[in-house]
Amino acid sequence: MSLSLARKKAWNEKGWSAAIIVIMVAGLSVWLVLPSIGQSLQSGFSSYADEVGTYVVVNFNGYAFAQNRTLSQGTISAIRSIAGVQKVYPIVAFETDFLYPNLVMNESGFTVRGMTEEVESAVIGGPSGFPTSLVALTSGHAPVGAEPGFVINAAGVSDPTNGKAYTVGQITNMSIARVNFTATVVGINTFNPLVNIPVLWNATFLQSELGQSLFAQTASGDANLLIVQVATVGQVEAVASQVTNVLTSYPDFSVTYDQATVTDLLSVESSTTPIYNLIGVVSLVSSVVAVLLISYIAVRRRNWETGLLVSQGWTWSQVANFLWSYFIILAGVAYVLSILLSLAVAPYATFSYQVYGSTLHINTSIGLFAYASAALIAIAVTIAVSQIMKWRLKKAGLDAILRDY
């Protein structure tokens, strides 16, 4: 009886039902979206901090390859065993020359014809190459097969003939170990500027250009550069300090990390966590209050209806069931609509931050927890409303509530 009467009420009083549903949708959507934005921002920042801010780089002061300075396997193993070190990437960095034979520059009364720009480079992948997982392309693609191409860190080197950054598809004259050839920029890479390797080569192409022997001599062997990945941004300073201790016999190598960035990221994490928690609490309170308020107003609208039912033999529990059935029907509809609304809104809740010369995009994703908790809130609130109304009406007395008619 309770359910069928509640269904009729919900269906035949469409205006009221719609108004209540709209407010319930608003309340539940606030709960679904706001904390999700907070959590997405928090996890986005946190993962970014742990991905980007967690690198310690061991590099020779100057060009290591020019002096054949390398790090021993024992030293690398010692660094690997430091607590907090997640991974160590040993890299063989070598010189790549950009050749500009036709460049004419007039400087201080002198005319310079032709120019060579030396940059640090490495191959992509392999045991001594730049780790593939750390290649972060902003455009283009990683070289495939024997493609005569390289990935360039556009912020690290620019074309002096026009003063502009290199672009995908640009062909340039180059030289490695005195072997000249032309190659094409196939991808633009943006990565932690601590790792100053502007050019990343296609190993297969380079082997064919240099020949097996010269390639092995140039791009493989003992590492002269290390990228040390630390588990969390909070451990970076301690790890850098211990790596420095390990490298006491290598005074010409230095340990670097982005102190400012690490400090900033730690500060952002610690200062924003209470805000995200506050967003969660505010969302919960506002959604519950909205739902409770509208439910209370809606039931007050027609007290005599419940009085009529009691006068005709219904128990107060049956009345509470009737009220709960009515609200749970509306809450069910509101729940589905709020899911659809939140799914529609979430793609627009995208946040962009300028970091390391690139843009960090953080998308809002609504997790299962949010959906499950919204359902629980809807159920709990409808139970609370029906019980409160039952208690209030019962306390007022049958004659009093029938006088509302």
Place this chain on the structure above:
Amino acid sequence: MIKLEGAWKSYGSVSIVEGMELTVEEGKPLCILGRSGCGKSTLLKLLALMDRLDRGTLSIDGSDVSKMNDAEVDKLRRDKIAYTFQEPLLIPYVTALENVTMVTGVSGEKAAEVLGKLGLADRLNYRPQKLSGGERKRVDVARAVLRAKPIMVADEPLSNLDPKTSSIVMGMLNSHAERGGMLVYSAVEPAEAESAAQVVKMERK
């Protein structure tokens, strides 16, 4: 048997029922006769356990209602009393038939049969807004009759009814008494009290 002794009821400073005494016996309809505003509805609500006395005692089948807690009163009302309102209260978003079936839990067939006897066969699927005052009254009466409780309390059941329908409604209420039930109803016109076994006249204060 319903027994009211030394009953007093007032709302604020207005005294409605003053030292009222009455007895309702099975099979002997009692009519409360009086003009509008004399307190008939208040008295009927007291008898139907929808309100409490300020002073005095009310006993139903020997149980003193004045000494019962709210839950016990609720149960007694639920188990023993059917009530019709002076202004018929019908749920606006369901039909005449559903106002009977959904509220009382009786079957549609049974409800339709009683509503048919009350001349509402062609109004079963009408919502209350589309029914006249007299038709709404009959739906309310049908609801009370179908609840089949030992005590029937009807507040001006014949108001807004034409003579023919009045006779049908009164016949239905009297048959409740004839089957051994207790019937208390109120009326404005003395003619409406003709079939009552006893009449209590109330005067406006």
